[in-house]
Amino acid sequence: MPIIFLSPSLQPFNQYVGGGNEQQYMNEVADAMEPMLRANAIRFTRSKIGESLAEVIRQSNAGNYDLHLALHSNAAGESMSGQLNGADMYYYPYSARGKRAATILAENYKKIALDPNRVQALPTTKLVEVTKTNAPAVLAEVEYHDNEAGANWIRSHICEIAANLTEGLTIYFGLPYIAETEPPRCAVVVTKESPLNLRARPDLHAPVVARIPRGASVMVYGEWKGWAVVGYQDALGYADAAYLR
Numbered sequence: 001m002p003i004i005f006l007s008p009s010l011q012p013f014n015q016y017v018g019g020g021n022e023q024q025y026m027n028e029v030a031d032a033m034e035p036m037l038r039a040n041a042i043r044f045t046r047s048k049i050g051e052s053l054a055e056v057i058r059q060s061n062a063g064n065y066d067l068h069l070a071l072h073s074n075a076a077g078e079s080m081s082g083q084l085n086g087a088d089m090y091y092y093p094y095s096a097r098g099k100r101a102a103t104i105l106a107e108n109y110k111k112i113a114l115d116p117n118r119v120q121a122l123p124t125t126k127l128v129e130v131t132k133t134n135a136p137a138v139l140a141e142v143e144y145h146d147n148e149a150g151a152n153w154i155r156s157h158i159c160e161i162a163a164n165l166t167e168g169l170t171i172y173f174g175l176p177y178i179a180e181t182e183p184p185r186c187a188v189v190v191t192k193e194s195p196l197n198l199r200a201r202p203d204l205h206a207p208v209v210a211r212i213p214r215g216a217s218v219m220v221y222g223e224w225k226g227w228a229v230v231g232y233q234d235a236l237g238y239a240d241a242a243y244l245r
Helices: 022-039 053-062 096-109 148-156 158-173
Strands: 003-008 043-046 067-074 087-091 119-123 137-144 185-188 196-199 208-212 217-224 227-232 235-240
Touching (some): 003 022
Antiparallel strands (some): 185 217, 196 208, 227 235
16 A cells, blocks of 8 residues: 655744745645544654654655655745735656656646646755655645635645645555545454455455454554445554344
8 A cells, every 4th residue: 555754844944924834734645634534544744743854755765665755835926025826846856656646646646736827847856855855755845825715725735635635645656545534443254164264355356465363453544435434553544344243
């Protein structure tokens, strides 16, 4: 199953027009994404407030992640301060997977953006979260926060931003998108004798990532067309919902 490193901004000094800051609101986006990611069978590790950027990159590089996703909001230079809007998805130009992820996320983001015509995927060799991470990486600048319209849009669209980025990740990983998230609930495997297969995709021919014994307790995070997104021990995947009670 895919696993990402989720890295919301560590920059409380980047103040929003009208109050609040980049670290605050990007962590709110990450908070909203967590249950959405689980519901869509995407595992994640998340950086913590108070860590340095160097520490975050070391953590990311210590794991085997399929994507490093950094969450940021933007501000123009002094001469253009408060005059710009738009969203940018940055990637390392020598990473084909990073470019593909950024392109997918940017295209999908146009569905909710303040100005869909100002959403783009851009190469960069200057941002260390895309140049120094081992995993393919995207740094998402979700909108400009140095003007009233942009700052207000971010504040009022936290859940929409989280849902859209999660949907973009499902497109990138080739998973069905489960928009309706419910509180996680416990279930018991009720197969007759054999274990319940936990699969990488909602498909009977998909690889089996774990075999869950009859009577075992699992957590259910989402459902899609008769398949349940199930967490069992350290595994996350899809299981036939008919065998869960």
